[in-house]
Amino acid sequence: MNSDDDVPPSDGDDIDEGMADDDAEIDNAPLEAETHADEAAAFVTHTEAVLSVAICPTNPQMIVTGGQDDVAVLWSLSEQDGSVTVTQRQRLEGHTDSVTQVSFSHDGQYVASGSYDGTVKIWTADGALLHTLEATKEIEWTLWHPKGHALLAGSSDTMVWMWWAPTGKLMQIFTSHAQRVTCGCWPNGGKLICTGSEDCSIVVWNPRAGTPQQHLRQLHESPVVCMCAHPESPIVVTGSEDKTAKVVQVETGSVIATLTGHDDSVEAVAFSNATGLLLLATASMDGRVQVWNAKKYDLRCTMRDHEGSGGVTTLKWLPPSHSELLCTSSTDRTLRLFNALSGQCVRTLYGHSDTVLSLDLSVVGGANLCVVSGSDDSTCRVFAVSLNGAAPDPEPSVTATG
Structure with a gap:
């Protein structure tokens, strides 16, 4: 593609260059948003x-x-x-x-x-x-x-x-899916496209030609809900209603690993923003967040703090300066900040009166976290969290492995 925004991309341009031209714990009592x-x-x-x-x-x-x-x-x-x-x-x-x-x-x-x-x-x-x-x-x-x-x-x-x-x-x-297309990502540094569908398959596309490079039919036993791309390698992770996540090498179409342990639909998957130890998180409607080492895809820990009160709707890792931390949103009306290395809940954020559907975050000034969330309660809320000396919530529900 040409760098001039007024000129449409040409078929001969390299896809990588062309598209980059512009260059507190929840107790068992009902939550009262007003008091938290x-x-x-x-x-x-x-x-x-x-x-x-x-x-x-x-x-x-x-x-x-x-x-x-x-x-x-x-x-x-x-x-x-x-x-x-x-x-x-x-x-x-x-x-x-x-x-x-x-x-x-x-x-x-x-x-x-x-x-x-x-x-x-x-x-x-x-x-x-x-x-x-x-x-x-x-x-x-x-x-x-x-x-x-x-x-x-x-x-x-x-x-x-x-x-x-x-x-x-x-x-x-x-065009290759047979049902609703539910998710997508840009693997391999944006040189490829991968999409997932209710038809239980994923398709890896050549963006220039518009043709499938790989079509993994029946990759899952139930609809594909979410996916993410590895930050460096041609790998995609998918999450499904069949309670599993799959790690796929998109150039060959081979399944590297099947990640199990969830008891409900896997609603979110994401790689951390680490420059060193790379982690993968999977989150489910069972209320659990599982953290995996992204080298061998072995389970590192399971955070159960949402379990029993609600399912996890989405998750987001913090930037590289705090790459061990991730934030989740839930049907239990809260957001939680976790340390993925220790498996501990660092902070619980209250305020919503219904399911938290979406979130985004940024770190300002090196140690000030801003979390923005959207909810079924029709509101958006902004949370300001200091990352200096944050103590974990008491008695985190963690299952650690390895």
Whole structure:
């Protein structure tokens, strides 16, 4: 692809260069959100569930949210004398159904909103609408290229769409799945695409040709729910309703490992951001988070702090400066911060009154964690957590192995 945003990518460009051109424990009593309000700020503009939240990677004071009320909203955070203020910058209107996914491009230049109305809208970081990209049915997820402005979208129509966001040009339509496409990622440094489906399969695609390189049919016994790409190797990890995660070498299509131990659907998988010891986390509706060594894929520890009170809906690792920490959200209305090396719960974040559906985070100033969450309670909440000398919650429920 050419580096000029006004020129569509050419078929002869290398995919890697082209897409990177722009260059407290929960007890058994019911939770009362009013008595456990740990958030630094909250915003309540949405009138229905907040399905997706994202923090700008280049300006962590900017946030975008998407809701079941058909609206996306741009927000800004400011702090003065220890007090956090949330200001609405722009309502991103025009969708006619739930906004299922919002995200910033890697450089913070663009915002994408995907909706069940079958469209993806591309906005500037200031909230000006650039393009409305038409698919055919509900948009399940969107995903930016890790180094550029190509955008993927998975749909309920069994297809995956790829656009060049600056111009709105449709680059490819990928067709091989038999059912709803539930997740996707960019493995091998963004040179490949991998997608997962309700048809229990994953497909590895050549982005240029739009053709399958590998099609692992019946990889799982139940629908594929989530996936993530290894940060360095051509490896993808998938999570499924069949209670397992699979580690797949995408160039050969071979299954390296099958990760077991969960008793319910695996809802989230993610590699850590470590520069040394690389870890993999899997999270499930059984309330457990399992941490695996990402070399031999042996189990390191199991965190059970959500177990018995709710399932884990998503997880996110902290940046490299605190790569041993990860944050989870749950149907138990809390978020939890875990140390994946010790298996201990460092902090429990209260404030929501219903299932926490989405989260994003950033570390500011080296030791200040900002967590933004969206919930079925129609609110987004901002939590400020000091990472200096944080003591673990008492009596963490941990099963350690090896």
